[in-house]
Amino acid sequence: MVSSVVGDLERISEKVVNIISKKKNFIEKNNFIPVYHDNLVFDFSRQHINASILSKLIQLSEECGLRKKINGLFEGQGGSLHIQLRSQEKNSKKSDDELYLKINNEKKRMLAFATKVRSKKLKGWTGKPITNVIVLGLGGSVLGPKFVIESVDAEFKLTTTTLYFASNPDGFELKNTLLQSNPEKSLIIIQSKSLTTPELYLMFSQVKQWFEAHSCPKFKELNQMAVVTSNIELALKLGFLQDTVFWIPKFVGGRFSVWSSIGLPVAIAIGRNNYNSFLEGAADMDQHFLLEKASTNIPLLAALIAIWNQNFLKFKTQHVATYSSKLDFLIQYIQQLEMESLGKSLKTDGSPCLTETSAIVWGGSGIQGQHAYFQLLHQGTSIVPIDFYGLHPSYRVENRAEKKGHNFLCENLKVQADALAFGDPKNNFPGNRPSSIIWLKELSPSSLGGLMSLLEHKVFTMGILWGINPFDQPGVELGKKMLKK
Template sequence: MNSRTSLSSWKKLVTQSETMAKCHMKELFAINEQRFNEFSIQLPSFLLDYSKNLITTETISTLLELAKECDVEVWRKKMFQGESINSTENRAVLHTALRNRSNKDIIIAKKNISEDIRHALVKVEEFSNKIRQGLWKGYSGKPITDAVNIGVGGSNLGPQMVTEALRQYSDNSINVHYVSNVDGTQIADVLRKLNPEKVLFIVSSKTFTTTETMTNAKTAMKWLTASSFDNKAIKKHFVAVSSNKKNAISFGIEENNVFDMWDWVGGRFSLWSAIGLPIAIDLGFDKFIALLDGANDIDNHFCFAPLESNAPVILALLSVWNCTFLGHQSQAILPYDQSLHRLSAYLQQAEMESNGKSVSWDGDDIDYATVPTIWGELGINGQHAFYQYLHQSNNIVPADFIGSVETVTPVNNHHNTLLSNFLAQTQALMQGVNKGQICLDLKAKGYTDEYIEKVSSHKVHKGNRPTNTILLKRLEPRSLGSLIALYEHKIFVQGIILKICSFDQWGVELGKSLAHKIQKELEGKEINAGHDSSTKGLMNFIYSTLENTK
């Protein structure tokens, strides 16, 4: 087994982590006034400040050595050239080609996929314009007013996150809704508000076999035909985004209403494709292109910037440093922008589904920690929920703080209040406050010695909690595209360093296959003998409860 742990840089980092664990960031800032300048990267759309990590120039130098020993630059070239780096599925990984603005030919299996991409974009543009301009009519001749995206995972999280993040840029000509949960409550709530004569359903499924998506799509189709009394209405109200055109047509969707997907685009990296159709319908095709342009800006930065000033590379190395070497098994994503309220969930899937694995691409068990648990919430809400844990728990949780210099919705002095909290939290997490400072402060405020002795220990913040700060100049389509691509490439570099295939998701499959079998048993009321006693007991409880409610 050729483990990463045998690399010389890895061994150096193990030693350095033992030394750095005894340091405090506050001291590192005190001895180096240039720390921010040394450990920050400024790009056209945002600034990345990573100075509030437990690192020195030696740490970064060794991490960069690790990246080179892991051939990050070689693997980067392989990805952009369309080699089959998704080794377990023998597929290329080319979501970057979807936003390539150079018109450069990209050949896979002797086929120029750039032509396919251009045709798909033209189709998205023409269709979204028809919907937005009221030229596409429903079965009764009325224009579309609402679009419902039916998908799950990457077919839902990406478009929904983007449309909600950029809501201030929408002209509200079309109302876009999302259905992902197979719990009937969600689709019932969405359909209740809609007029079937004026609604468009977008069924997004790469394979067109995903149980949750197909179940919701069937319900939507029955709802439509019950109103129109005519199956021909489907062609006016249903479109699909899929790589399995045959399945989509068999489901009942017109061939001309199927938008292409390709097996070289992973679901969680697919919003740049026709999966982004809801984005174009909601915001307009020009803003969808601006989103792609922003992602392409980061693609170029990632390809050509030296590793030491390469933002995705640095973010990936810091994640490996914090999780694998310093042992911090959790990371928070904390947006200080109401518009980004779905970003934490989006990045949770992107990173944990990509790199939450314990087997290397060689098929060997991995003997080191891979990626942390990703979670988060809007910053201000989090301050009054779990920041107590971030500041004073024995468990250290590195965090990414994401905000904007300018707000797209200026209201009185709200944004200055938001930014002051944004800046204060990373400073507090880094510096902390010791017992001596607390005692002096309480004494100056007139508290008694008895009270000070009683509460001072409770007020201690040890600090030394790592954070990255990503400060957008302004949240807009182009900068959001850059932000998303930043994390996509971070995930890619993580995977290379950790020796993980980042582009499959076999961990999703077992539960789904078992659910398919169990559903048949629930409907047939016959329990398979192969189940464990717990599953049998739960199924029997469901049976008996349903019988008693009849």
């Protein structure tokens, strides 16, 4: 990070660390009020930060050329096209160009196919309607869609189609899924940007054997399969049907691709209108990131706080705690999004990074963690910043028993955040453990789209400040190359 304020921030951070080492509480001086946007609330009042520090962090982002990079991202020059995949009318300044038309046409094809599956008009080889969808994929090809489908409220699904995900080629996970499914009524969706991932071919072989074992004619096996990939040529060469092969742009990393045809399982689960709401929620957060002033720009604030904790206060890990079982799949999604995007040691110009980049992201269910590893978070020798994710106290719960459970979880989340921040020094709970709370007021497609867009922009901002490319993953590619040898 090249900026005139780095030295100032380093000197301030030394003072903060000194205060913490003397077991004096720095957090109590923080009087920031939560920032609201649509159905999301961002509360960072328990971080080791004050108005002066925040002002210098904002100056740091400005001197790193963030504004120019943001403008480039929205104009399709940022090295990824995920912005252009959602509500392009809002976010693309070239809404009539060839790329936009191709993206829009592919979205229409994908949504038409999803509607065909949902309406039971897609039939298996015996003429029975498809009722099960089994998605094969790894990493970004499935983590985003799986999070959305598991998290969105049931009222937005309204489908009798059952969706399963399988990622492990050891055979056990997929075998259990196949045992629950009728091959005559099952659609297999293979999701892979490159379509060269070896794990997929092992699962693909297992599925083919399953079809054959249930007397599916060999020439009809591929009729019950769909493929989502950027490698259209290879998909067709392997014999997959053109009508069920869906394109995704090559310059969209898997972890940013849920807005493309990789979102096919999401569209099947929630339907055309709700899927469009999902994209609109993301586009709305895009506009917030693009236009909102720095002091209330949630993705920017989240990124600057992470930079402050990682580079200046020297906290090496980041914990994610979810306080709703509906959000538990968020952790894997964030782990890939942050560590695959930011786990780099070289800058975009090829020079080595002289500052620490991605923190080690870990986490789990907060209520489970309280009875497991929260001991370390409260009294361990390492300070671990925490991002709490929960359903806002105003979240609508109609069932009385569920309402009690919801209130209990909300109270636990707030109590844990306060206990970590302020502690109980008389009983050797030092406090000064920083955290942020991200509340969701609803689990609608729109609010989940907004949350995922927020997290993407946070990662993008951190990448710009570190001078690294958040859209490639050379370490992943190296492993694939070595496996082929």
